Amino acid sequence: MKSHVWRPLFVAAGLVLLILVVRxxxxxxxxGVWERGYMYGWHRKGNEEEWKKVTVKYRTKxxxxxxxxxxxxxxxxxxxxxxxxxxxxxxxxxHPEDPPTLTIDHSRELCLRCHAKLVxxxxxxxxxxxxxxxxxxxxxxxxxxxxxxxxxxxxxxxxE
Amino acid sequence: xxxxxxxxxxxxxxxxMALPTAALELIDPKKxxxxxxxxxxxxxxxxxxxxxxxxxxKACKIENEVPYxxxxxxxxxxxxxxxxxxxxxxxxxxxALNGFTSRKIDxxxxxxxxIKDEDIEQSFFVPKLCNQCENPPCVQxxxxxxxxxxxxxxxxxxxxxxxxxxxxxxxxxxxxRFFHPVYHVAEKCNFCYHRITKxxxxxxxxxxxxxxxxxxxxxxxxxxxxKVIMTERVAILKEEYGTKPQVYYLGLSKEVR
Numbered sequence: 077m078k079s080h081v082w083r084p085l086f087v088a089a090g091l092v093l094l095i096l097v098v099r100x101x102x103x104x105x106x107x108g109v110w111e112r113g114y115m116y117g118w119h120r121k122g123n124e125e126e127w128k129k130v131t132v133k134y135r136t137k138x139x140x141x142x143x144x145x146x147x148x149x150x151x152x153x154x155x156x157x158x159x160x161x162x163x164x165x166x167x168x169x170x171h172p173e174d175p176p177t178l179t180i181d182h183s184r185e186l187c188l189r190c191h192a193k194l195v196x197x198x199x200x201x202x203x204x205x206x207x208x209x210x211x212x213x214x215x216x217x218x219x220x221x222x223x224x225x226x227x228x229x230x231x232x233x234x235x236e
Numbered sequence: 237x238x239x240x241x242x243x244x245x246x247x248x249x250x251x252x253m254a255l256p257t258a259a260l261e262l263i264d265p266k267k268x269x270x271x272x273x274x275x276x277x278x279x280x281x282x283x284x285x286x287x288x289x290x291x292x293x294k295a296c297k298i299e300n301e302v303p304y305x306x307x308x309x310x311x312x313x314x315x316x317x318x319x320x321x322x323x324x325x326x327x328x329x330x331x332a333l334n335g336f337t338s339r340k341i342d343x344x345x346x347x348x349x350x351i352k353d354e355d356i357e358q359s360f361f362v363p364k365l366c367n368q369c370e371n372p373p374c375v376q377x378x379x380x381x382x383x384x385x386x387x388x389x390x391x392x393x394x395x396x397x398x399x400x401x402x403x404x405x406x407x408x409x410x411x412x413r414f415f416h417p418v419y420h421v422a423e424k425c426n427f428c429y430h431r432i433t434k435x436x437x438x439x440x441x442x443x444x445x446x447x448x449x450x451x452x453x454x455x456x457x458x459x460x461x462x463k464v465i466m467t468e469r470v471a472i473l474k475e476e477y478g479t480k481p482q483v484y485y486l487g488l489s490k491e492v493r
Contacts (some may be wrong), residue, residue, distance in 0.1 A: 189335030
């Protein structure tokens with residue numbers, strides 16, 4: 077065969093070789109077909125470890141209990157005991173080192189998440205005591221009258 | 237070659253050709269184990285218990301570093317209001333990040349619809365999150381292998397590998413994927429992979445005061461979540477798509493899409 081046939085063929089073969097060489101440098105060693113097969117498991121294995129390294133921000137009641145055992149126990153007995161401390165006090169992260177103090181959400185909006193009166197006949201919401209946020213002391217913070225840790229309406233009457 | 241010899245050899249050849257190649261393959265125990273691993277994460281949502289407080293959405297956004305005020309979220313809660321004229325009204329203001337504090341239904345573009353209390357026949361809340369499908373269509377469509385399924389069934393996104401083409405966002409029938417406003421790559425719920433692999437529960441499960449959200453291992457028959465899935469009337473979303481979602485719902489009604 078003449079050289080005008082061979083020459084472009086060499087160029088093409090060279091290009092393929094070049095791409096293969098570049099590929100070995102660019103594609104990480106752990107990239108391949110893993111447990112879930114070619115269709116679902118084709119990935120870089122190291123990424124699984126990267127996801128596992130994300131820092132935990134919400135440490136749960138068990139973490140609060142390490143220092144505030146008495147509080148966690150006594151509040152745990154009240155109707156609000158089912159709520160995680162961090163839902164209102166904010167994520168603990170590395171408290172007390174970082175942050176040294178937690179920012180507590182005192183807003184009406186926080187309480188209204190559950191206690192705004194809605195007509196929800198086919199949901200657990202209907203069993204929670206609710207108020208109309210527009211008519212029920214709209215200017216006041218809820219904790220002015222109610223104790224969020226011991227939400228007892230009997231106790232509330234003493235303030236009146 | 238006589239006729240007898242010819243027939244003999246023909247039979248040998250035909251028999252040899254009939255033998256499938258699979259019969260000669262050695263069984264690899266690792267492969268078998270991978271097909272039925274000892275751990276498969278599942279999620280259980282009890283829509284009777286959900287009150288629409290949205291603490292799950294708040295915890296998820298902070299835990300997984302999704303910009304708090306951006307209108308994207310890995311998990312959200314939908315409110316369904318079915319009126320006496322059999323109309324279904326659905327809303328999820330900001331994904332229920334601040335819960336449902338108003339009786340007005342958010343119909344988009346800053347407009348609301350007021351429904352009279354006496355017109356309401358049914359009203360309930362449905363939390364949504366990634367279904368971690370057994371056949372995830374979002375993974376199939378990824379052209380670069382940036383999204384994948386781990387051995388324990390969780391679908392993850394490789395942020396370094398994702399090119400941001402958006403095929404997976406279009407491919408998900410449940411609409412759980414979105415572009416991360418900071419990293420500009422596909423983002424989705426991954427069952428808080430950093431928590432469940434440490435023996436913790438997901439941030440949304442921990443934040444839920446009513447145990448409307450639960451997570452468990454489908455391969456462990458003594459797992460309380462698995463027991464519910466095996467013995468009670470649970471439903472999955474969009475079964476007809478064949479994606480085999482692994483988020484099971486108690487009390488799902490036909491209005492829920």
